[in-house]
Amino acid sequence: MAATRSSDLVAELASFVEIPSVSMDPARRPAIRDAAAWVAERLAFAGSRVVETDGHPVVLAERIVSPDAPTILVYGHFDVQPGGDEGFWTTPAFAPAVRDGRLYGRGASDDKGPVLVALETARRFHERGEQGLNVRFLIEGEEEIGSPSLPAFLERHREELQADLVVSADGAMWRPSEPSVPIAAKGLLGLELVVTGPASDLHSGRHGGAVQNPNHALASIVASLHDPEGRVAVPGFYDDVDELAPADREALERVPFDEEAYRRSVGAPELHGEPGRSTIERLWARPTLEVNELRGGGAFTVIPREARAYVTCRLVPRQDPAHVFAAIAAHVADVAPPGVVAAVEEQPAAVPAYTIPADHPAVLGALSALRTVYSEREPLLVRIGGTLPAAVMFEQALSVKTLLFSFSTADENLHGPDEFFRLERLEEGVASWTELWRLLGDALRKTP
């Protein structure tokens, strides 16, 4: 039984990262296929195949050891964000480079490093002939563009994807120093506020003072979305928002969080938000409404014909995106000033929040595996302010929960320049995944 040396794993990761599999760039289609082939090759022992979808292909594979054993479905993605401006990278985005125990390159952390952890775990499991757990794989190529083909793909392949649990290699631990298991991710609702005034742009000298300026109207609407203290001021926004259960609040309070260190890390003059809530509660457990873009007119003497705001809400469990959208639309209609028309346009692909109970066997298994590997540190239960559409899709299409068990870390410049992956996480990840799989073989076994 030949153990793979860590240096081989690093070389493997580098060969994966150097494939520029940017899913949003049509010119990168060949690289997407190369990345799919790269994954399929490493799962050849599990009968891997590259399966077409309406968009980019998916790699499926499975190692079925027994019809009586429980089954997990491993999820990850081989597509990546664009490299962005090369000038901001120390070394090029698609020329992986190792420095100080980190591998730098686009996708190293999101999600190629974590996917390699899963692949290597499976390879060793197979090499050792381990039994007790059936493992299926679904590694997709559209995560960075919102997984548009995934729901239909899950419907079509529902039978062959049957599992008792999804284990996701996507997501990220929140800090390098604290092993953690996420038990919730926020939902996402995007919308655009569009304020329309005169029929065309007007000269602000010739027409100023005679008509409502769409920039003024948009500002007054946007200003009405929060109260001065930072609470969302849209009636009905908090309708279905539950207070944290006592156990969840205790878990939250156990999380070490230095507000001043956080403030310094984001470089804001001071922290700000919903009053009466700690920063970490606001980040993890409270819904938010953020105006991502304001756009109207230009730096010259114009009264623009329209002004727009792009808005995203992050939702918590039980909040229905459609209900929140309706509340915002009603509020905007209510506060829209005279002299303009204000419309609210919903963006596609709203996603509700995802949550898994803290006492779910998968979560307990994950905590136990982390305790074994990181013997010094008690793992934390954490929540994710971002959104994990795939976990929601698995629940909707396959009626199965997803355990988020990624070994990337939130500080690894995901989506930014100089993205990196901590190399010690490769072996720590494989050890943790191996331990988890062994535990899940028991924990998920159906009582006869």
Added chain:
Amino acid sequence: MAATRSSDLVAELASFVEIPSVSMDPARRPAIRDAAAWVAERLAFAGSRVVETDGHPVVLAERIVSPDAPTILVYGHFDVQPGGDEGFWTTPAFAPAVRDGRLYGRGASDDKGPVLVALETARRFHERGEQGLNVRFLIEGEEEIGSPSLPAFLERHREELQADLVVSADGAMWRPSEPSVPIAAKGLLGLELVVTGPASDLHSGRHGGAVQNPNHALASIVASLHDPEGRVAVPGFYDDVDELAPADREALERVPFDEEAYRRSVGAPELHGEPGRSTIERLWARPTLEVNELRGGGAFTVIPREARAYVTCRLVPRQDPAHVFAAIAAHVADVAPPGVVAAVEEQPAAVPAYTIPADHPAVLGALSALRTVYSEREPLLVRIGGTLPAAVMFEQALSVKTLLFSFSTADENLHGPDEFFRLERLEEGVASWTELWRLLGDALRKTP
């Protein structure tokens, strides 16, 4: 004494308009020189010369008939705005075309048609050997970029530009059907509001709810600049704003203004602005504050590090741009929400309002000239919502008033696609300028 036929004047105008003398485009420097040469050639009888400035050249000329006669300085400009998107033009911006008694092309109305009126008036005056008025010319090439070189040029050439009055061929009559003389133009103050939050753009999923979003803060500041009814809500903004004098108010009330027709022309759902004031009073005689641009973040999940608003105020007589700027800066400091830094940056080249008394001999002369040429219609005294920096510069540098006596019309698509000039205005303009000059020879004569 050979009268020029109108068809020759149209050909003259076409040859002027086809020179693409775009002052803001460095690639058009040769065209700027061509346009200067074109003007100088037509003033050769008056000893014209092209004089260098710190920027684009100026054409100077003079026809001095007697040291005892009064002197006017004729102002205009031979530079033009860019053509913009050719797709919006019926015929190309710099390929002048006559349709329905109009000459279409960039600069036809602003300011080449009106400048040609002045040049042709002078040519005929000279051809007929008319006496009684000394006429100087200053035709510049930087009006469309804010005349940056003009103040220093006026200082340097103060002696040779001495005059009793400037007569400007720039500006525009407000309507084709009503001959009019402007007696005021608003001042201009530009500024930028800059709201800075976190040190860099943040992911709105990971950090939403924890920090003040600069877009929210900017919106609340912008919303505070007006009250819901449309009054400017900046304390001190109206400090030095006088109510119209009774005679001025009467003149305003004599102006026929159909609010519903105006609303239709701008295509706004309804008119809006300072309550208790008619639309025409707001347009002509009340100061305004318009947010021309809102700009922050992008249509993706970001909390931007900064958000900006570009603001221009139009000022009325006695309002000091520096005082208004200070009032806005103090207000912004007062209302800026916590968690961000809000700054107000003044834009260069603020200009106070310009005004000339309604009973100034030049205004009376202009009204009289218009009565002679447009015998059917009593001319109106009007005000301009836009800004005429040159008139302010002449007052500051040469201590002389400017009569605005342009024969373009505000509806001739100045600065937009399909700019045009009404060709009947060429002969009407020359007739009016000729009559004006004859009247000014008397009206400006110093009492011995």
